[in-house]
Amino acid sequence: MRSSNRTVLVTGASRGIGAAIALGLARRGYDVALNDIERQKDALSDVAGQIEAMGRRTVIAFADVSRKGEVEAMVKTVADSFGHIDAVVNNAGILIAGEVEGLREEYWDSVMDVNAKGTFLVIQALLPLMKARKYGRIVNIASIGGKHGAPSQAHYSASKAAVMGFTRVLAQEVGVDGITANCVCPGIILTDMGRVNLDDPEVRNSWQEKTAIRRIGDPEDVVGTVAFFASDDAGFITGQSLNVDGGIVLS
Ligand code: NAP
Numbered sequence: 001m002r003s004s005n006r007t008v009l010v011t012g013a014s015r016g017i018g019a020a021i022a023l024g025l026a027r028r029g030y031d032v033a034l035n036d037i038e039r040q041k042d043a044l045s046d047v048a049g050q051i052e053a054m055g056r057r058t059v060i061a062f063a064d065v066s067r068k069g070e071v072e073a074m075v076k077t078v079a080d081s082f083g084h085i086d087a088v089v090n091n092a093g094i095l096i097a098g099e100v101e102g103l104r105e106e107y108w109d110s111v112m113d114v115n116a117k118g119t120f121l122v123i124q125a126l127l128p129l130m131k132a133r134k135y136g137r138i139v140n141i142a143s144i145g146g147k148h149g150a151p152s153q154a155h156y157s158a159s160k161a162a163v164m165g166f167t168r169v170l171a172q173e174v175g176v177d178g179i180t181a182n183c184v185c186p187g188i189i190l191t192d193m194g195r196v197n198l199d200d201p202e203v204r205n206s207w208q209e210k211t212a213i214r215r216i217g218d219p220e221d222v223v224g225t226v227a228f229f230a231s232d233d234a235g236f237i238t239g240q241s242l243n244v245d246g247g248i249v250l251s
Helices: 017-025 038-053 066-080 107-135 154-178 203-208 220-230
Strands: 005-012 032-035 057-062 086-091 136-141 179-186 241-244
Touching: 005 066, 017 032, 017 038, 017 086, 017 136, 017 220, 032 038, 032 066, 038 057, 057 066, 057 179, 086 107, 086 154, 086 220, 107 136, 107 154, 107 179, 136 154, 136 220, 154 179, 179 220
Parallel strands: 005 032, 005 086, 032 057, 086 136, 136 179, 179 241
Antiparallel strands: none
16 A cells, blocks of 8 residues: 555644544555644644655645635645645544533634634645646545444534534535545544543543454554555545444444
C-alpha cells in the first residue's frame, strides 16, 4: 500500500489521531498538507518538521473547518503548493460532553458545525479539483459513537451519524468521477479527546473490558485503515464505515 507522488490533506493534524495519520501517510510516501486552527501553530510546525525529515513535502494551511471562507482559502493554499490533491482525511473534530436534558444549544451547534458541517465544507471545496482529475480518495473520521454512543455524547453521536449518512450519499454522487468516500470509525483511542472517556480509572477499565482485544487504542491503531481507504487497493470500496475499535461494536 505504498504510494508515490501522492498528496493528501489531513485536517486537525496537530495532535492525536490527525497527527498520527499525517505522519503515517508521509511514511507511506505521501506529501502531506497539514490543517488545524491557527492556535495550534507550534504543534503543527512540529509535525511538519517530522514530515520534512522523512524527505516528503508538506504545507501548513490554517483554517477553522466550520468556516466556509477559511476552508476555501485552505484548499487553494494546498492546491497552489502541491498542484493537485489526491486524498483528504477529514479528521478535525470536537467533543463537548453533556447530557441531553441540560445540553446548551451552543454546544449542540459547535459539535455539529465542526464535525458534520466541517466535513461537508472541506469536501465541497475539494470536489471540483478531484472531479477535474477524475480521481479522489475521501476518508472521513466518524466514530463508533455514531453507531452506538455513550451517555453525555448524544450530540456528538448525532454529528458522527451525520458524517456516515453524508458519506454514503456522497459516494453515490462521485463514484462516476473516480472518487471514493469512506468512513473510519475509531473506538476508544488515547488522545486529548479520548481522555474524556478515560480519566476515571473505573470508566477506563470498563471500556477495556468491553473491547474484545482488551486494550485502549493508540492513535497509531487508526492509521492503517485510513491508509488503505486512501490507497488504490481500496478503489472498489466506497460508501462504507469501518470500525477500528478493537472489537467494541461488532457488526
Ligand atoms: P484531539 O486530540 O482533540 O485532536 C483534534 C484536533 O482537531 C485538534 O488539534 C483540534 O484543535 C483540531 N480541531 C478542532 N476543531 C477544529 C476546527 N474547527 N478546524 C480545524 N481543526 C480543528 O482529537 P482526536 O482524539 O485525535 O480525534 C480526531 C478525530 O477522531 C475526531 O474527529 C474525533 O471525533 C475522532 N474520534 C476520536 C476518538 C477518540 O477516542 N479519541 C474516537 C472516535 C472518533 P484544537 O484543540 O485547537 O481545537
